[in-house]
Structures are given as C-alpha cells and as structure tokens.
Amino acid sequence: MNGVPMMDLKIQYQQIKSEIQSAIENVLEHGQYMLGDETLKLERDLATYCQVPFGLSTSSGTDSLILALLTIGIEPGDEVITSSISFVASAEVISLLKAKPVFVDIDPKTFCLDPKKVETAITKKTKAILPVHIFGQCADMDALLSLAERHDLWVIEDACQAIGAHYKGKKACSLGHLSAMSFYPSKNLGAFGDAGMLFVKEEALFLAARQYRTHGEYPKNFNHERIGLNARMSEIQAAILNVKFKYLDLWNQKRKECANRYYQLFEEADLLHRLALPHMATYNDHVFHLYVIQTPQKENLISYLTENGIGAGKHFPTALPHLTCYRSLGHKMGDFPMAEAFCHQSVSLPMYPELTYPQQAYVVSKIANFFKNHKLAGY
Ligand SMILES: Cc1ncc(COP(=O)(O)O)c(C=O)c1O
The missing domain is CATH 3.90.1150.10 (Aspartate Aminotransferase, domain 1)
Known part of the structure; x- marks a missing residue:
C-alpha cells in the first residue's frame, strides 16, 4: 500500500458524478444563480432533518455564526462563553463584533465545553454560551441549557462538525436557540466551495437573520432596515448539497x-x-x-x-x-x-x-x- 490520505474527496465525487453534473447543469440552464428553488429546498429539507423550524442558507459556517450573534444583538463589550478547543472561527466571530470571547476549559473525555466550569465564567456582561460539538459529538447540552436558563443567556450551537449527530436522541442544531452549520468541502456534508446554514427556532429571529444575511433587506426592495452582510449561499452549491444530502x-x-x-x-x-x-x-x-x-x-x-x-x-x-x-x-x-x-x-x-x-x-x-x-x- 502506498499510503492512506487523511481524507479523499475525489472518491465520493466519482461515485455521484453524473448526479452532481446534471444538478449543476440544471442551475446553469435555468439561470437563477442565487436564492432559487435549490436553496429553498435545501433550507426546508435540512431544517426538517435537524428538527428545527427554520433553516437559512449562508455562505459559510463562519458567516452563520456571525449572523447568529448579530441576530441576538451581541454588542461591543458583551461576553460570550465558548470552548477553548475549536477551529478559530468559533471565537473569531465574537471578537469581530467587538465582544469578548470568554474561554472555558474542555471536558477531557469529549473535548467539548465543560459545563461544570461554565458557571464561574458567567458575569453581568455575559450574553450567550457558544458550545462547539467538536469532531462530531455534542457538548453536554442539558447542563448548558439549564445554566443558560438560570442566567437568562442565549445558547448558540456551533454544530459545524456535527451534522447528523444526536444528543439524547435529539439532533444537533435542535438544542440551542440558534445553531451554525458548515458545508466546507471536508465536512460530513460538504459543498464544492464555501457554504453554511443557520438554524433558528423562533420565527422573529429567523426573519431578522434573513435580513442580516442580505445587507439588511428582505425581500429585495432597497429598503435596508439593518446593517448586514452579503452571506448568501450560491445556488450551485445548494444544488450540489441537495444531491449529497441524500447520502x-x-x-x-x-x-x-x-x-x-x-x-x-x-x-x-x-x-x-x-x-x-x-x-x-x-x-x-x-x-x-x-x-x-x-x-x-x-x-x-x-x-x-x-x-x-x-x-x-x-x-x-x-x-x-x-x-x-x-x-x-x-x-x-x-x-x-x-x-x-x-x-x-x-x-x-x-x-x-x-x-x-x-x-x-x-x-x-x-x-x-x-x-x-x-x-x-x-x-
Ligand atoms: C467547529 C467549527 N466552527 C466553525 C467553522 C467555520 O466554518 P466555515 O469554514 O464553513 O466558515 C468550522 C470549519 O472548519 C468548524 O470546524
């Protein structure tokens, strides 16, 4: 044997090549390259799969996290508690909004945020807890949710590495108030470029997040109600993900x-x-x-x-x-x-x-x- 790669994305592509090519071709032919039927289908299907009322397609896991923080109104000087083991994006987004990431140590067995160490990190400035379902298994969400309830905090799941994982029989993404997903190519469900999704439980938050995703307006009417970003998923990525989601x-x-x-x-x-x-x-x-x-x-x-x-x-x-x-x-x-x-x-x-x-x-x-x-x- 010549060796074994860390991962091999080409094998998977070869197995579903004709389906992928016809899905891409279909988008190229119909000409709706952003926010078309493929995107809406993906949002609906993944929300159902993740047992959450609303799914919002985005340009990446990182942008999903930023949208989550904007949607709950994180402001400069706020504190957000997060895990000390993750990809940098989990904390970077907090800092980008000029809030402070408050790092807490991990559970040595699951490598996720240790709920036993969270309470002492809560201050008057704490607005949210952002646990990371690292490597594909969930943080101990019941313990974190009960702390959050007691201290009136938001919970944002960083589920970027954990699509399809279950916690006590419930899907990752269905546990917190909002959750972020990444479809970076190497993820368990990977696009052929950057893509992500934000899952939201409450309709009012979903509507706000949808505006933040497209420059603070939705639908497109040049009436910009919020300062937002361009964090849309491209229709080609949505079409690819619709094919891959079946598997x-x-x-x-x-x-x-x-x-x-x-x-x-x-x-x-x-x-x-x-x-x-x-x-x-x-x-x-x-x-x-x-x-x-x-x-x-x-x-x-x-x-x-x-x-x-x-x-x-x-x-x-x-x-x-x-x-x-x-x-x-x-x-x-x-x-x-x-x-x-x-x-x-x-x-x-x-x-x-x-x-x-x-x-x-x-x-x-x-x-x-x-x-x-x-x-x-x-x-
Ligand atoms: C735990 C975690 N959070 C956030 C992200 C950011 O996702 P993306 O690369 O899609 O922006 C990643 C991706 O590597 C991740 O693993």
Missing part, C-alpha cells in the same frame, strides 16, 4: 463503522494501553467528522506516519486562548489544563466514509510498528 446518513453510518473498525484493530494490536481512542459519551451518537487519538508521543508519531504516507493531522495544535491573536487577553499556560493537555497529545487519523479495512489495517500496523520501535529505543 448523508449512509456516509455518517460508514464513518461510525470506520471508528468501530479502528477500535477492533487497535485492540487486536494490543495498543489500547498506549493510546487514548475517541470516547463517545453515553448520551451521544457521534458522527466522527474527525477521528482523534491521544498519545504523549504525538509529534514523533505524526512524523512517522507522514514518512509512511499516512495523513495524520493536528486538530488542534493550540488551544484558542493561547493563539497569537488572543495574546492580549493575557491567558497563561496552565489556565486551561485539559485543553492544553489535549493539544499536546492529539493526532487525527484518516477518516472518511470510503476508507477501507485494508487502509485502516495499514494505519494501525504502522502505529504498532512505531510503538515497537519506541519501546526498543527505550521511550
């Missing part, structure tokens, strides 16, 4: 099977004591956007896997509060011990629906070799 549950199922196979292979290789494999909380149904293991040998293991042609990633190398752009907040090493330990040890392994048993066996055999060599080298 989402099947692809998520295959990801779960890959995760089970990794477990079996690591067990057979007697490696369970050397690595921490992903933990799925009993209340969660995980959709494995990423498969992240932990080992103190992180850097050496990533180098070894890379030398052997295996895609091994760092999601994420730095906890958000320690990023250069947040230096001014004055956080010190040791302030977020769980997130820091996670960054120190996490390695993402290849994970995509079309990953085969021989490919996974190859990955695990190389990891077994790595640990054998390290033992011989006296580590």
Whole structure:
C-alpha cells in the first residue's frame, strides 16, 4: 500500500458524478444563480432533518455564526462563553463584533465545553454560551441549557462538525436557540466551495437573520432596515448539497463503522494501553467528522506516519486562548489544563466514509510498528 490520505474527496465525487453534473447543469440552464428553488429546498429539507423550524442558507459556517450573534444583538463589550478547543472561527466571530470571547476549559473525555466550569465564567456582561460539538459529538447540552436558563443567556450551537449527530436522541442544531452549520468541502456534508446554514427556532429571529444575511433587506426592495452582510449561499452549491444530502446518513453510518473498525484493530494490536481512542459519551451518537487519538508521543508519531504516507493531522495544535491573536487577553499556560493537555497529545487519523479495512489495517500496523520501535529505543 502506498499510503492512506487523511481524507479523499475525489472518491465520493466519482461515485455521484453524473448526479452532481446534471444538478449543476440544471442551475446553469435555468439561470437563477442565487436564492432559487435549490436553496429553498435545501433550507426546508435540512431544517426538517435537524428538527428545527427554520433553516437559512449562508455562505459559510463562519458567516452563520456571525449572523447568529448579530441576530441576538451581541454588542461591543458583551461576553460570550465558548470552548477553548475549536477551529478559530468559533471565537473569531465574537471578537469581530467587538465582544469578548470568554474561554472555558474542555471536558477531557469529549473535548467539548465543560459545563461544570461554565458557571464561574458567567458575569453581568455575559450574553450567550457558544458550545462547539467538536469532531462530531455534542457538548453536554442539558447542563448548558439549564445554566443558560438560570442566567437568562442565549445558547448558540456551533454544530459545524456535527451534522447528523444526536444528543439524547435529539439532533444537533435542535438544542440551542440558534445553531451554525458548515458545508466546507471536508465536512460530513460538504459543498464544492464555501457554504453554511443557520438554524433558528423562533420565527422573529429567523426573519431578522434573513435580513442580516442580505445587507439588511428582505425581500429585495432597497429598503435596508439593518446593517448586514452579503452571506448568501450560491445556488450551485445548494444544488450540489441537495444531491449529497441524500447520502448523508449512509456516509455518517460508514464513518461510525470506520471508528468501530479502528477500535477492533487497535485492540487486536494490543495498543489500547498506549493510546487514548475517541470516547463517545453515553448520551451521544457521534458522527466522527474527525477521528482523534491521544498519545504523549504525538509529534514523533505524526512524523512517522507522514514518512509512511499516512495523513495524520493536528486538530488542534493550540488551544484558542493561547493563539497569537488572543495574546492580549493575557491567558497563561496552565489556565486551561485539559485543553492544553489535549493539544499536546492529539493526532487525527484518516477518516472518511470510503476508507477501507485494508487502509485502516495499514494505519494501525504502522502505529504498532512505531510503538515497537519506541519501546526498543527505550521511550
Ligand atoms: C467547529 C467549527 N466552527 C466553525 C467553522 C467555520 O466554518 P466555515 O469554514 O464553513 O466558515 C468550522 C470549519 O472548519 C468548524 O470546524
């Protein structure tokens, strides 16, 4: 075997090529290139799928988060509590609106925002909690929602990595007041460019968000009621997503099977004591956007896997509060011990629906070799 990539988007395209090409062709022919029937269908179907009354197509997960914050009226000086482990966008959007991201440490098992640590971070300025369903499983939403209710706070789910995941039998995106989704190409439901969706429970908020999405006006009448943005999804991306959405549950199922196979292979290789494999909380149904293991040998293991042609990633190398752009907040090493330990040890392994048993066996055999060599080298 020549190696195994971290993910392979081309295989999926080959499987549904003719459907995708005819969906694109259809848009090109009908000439409605923005906010047409494909977009409306996607909004309706995904809202139903995610068990939320309203879906609003957007240009990205990041823009969905910005729209969520604008819609609930986040203002300069407000505080929004979020996780210290995520892609930067989860916090960046708060800062862009001149509000303050208040970082809270993670649960060391799920890597999501730890509700036990949230209460002490709440101040008079706190307006919202923004948990991130990281790697494909939900944060402990009941605990967060009850805190939010007690303190009269909004809850915005960052579900960008978790389409199709369940929390206590309920869909990700159906739990908070608003939720943001990304269809970045590598996501479990990926467009062929940037795209996203905002899910909203209340109609009044949906109508406001829809105006913010298109320069503060809807419908188009040059009567701009709000200062908004251009955050629309293109009709071609919507048409592509309508084709791919039909396969989402099947692809998520295959990801779960890959995760089970990794477990079996690591067990057979007697490696369970050397690595921490992903933990799925009993209340969660995980959709494995990423498969992240932990080992103190992180850097050496990533180098070894890379030398052997295996895609091994760092999601994420730095906890958000320690990023250069947040230096001014004055956080010190040791302030977020769980997130820091996670960054120190996490390695993402290849994970995509079309990953085969021989490919996974190859990955695990190389990891077994790595640990054998390290033992011989006296580590
Ligand atoms: C957790 C999380 N939040 C937000 C985003 C931003 O989404 P997008 O890239 O579509 O803007 C991403 C995408 O990587 C993400 O993983």
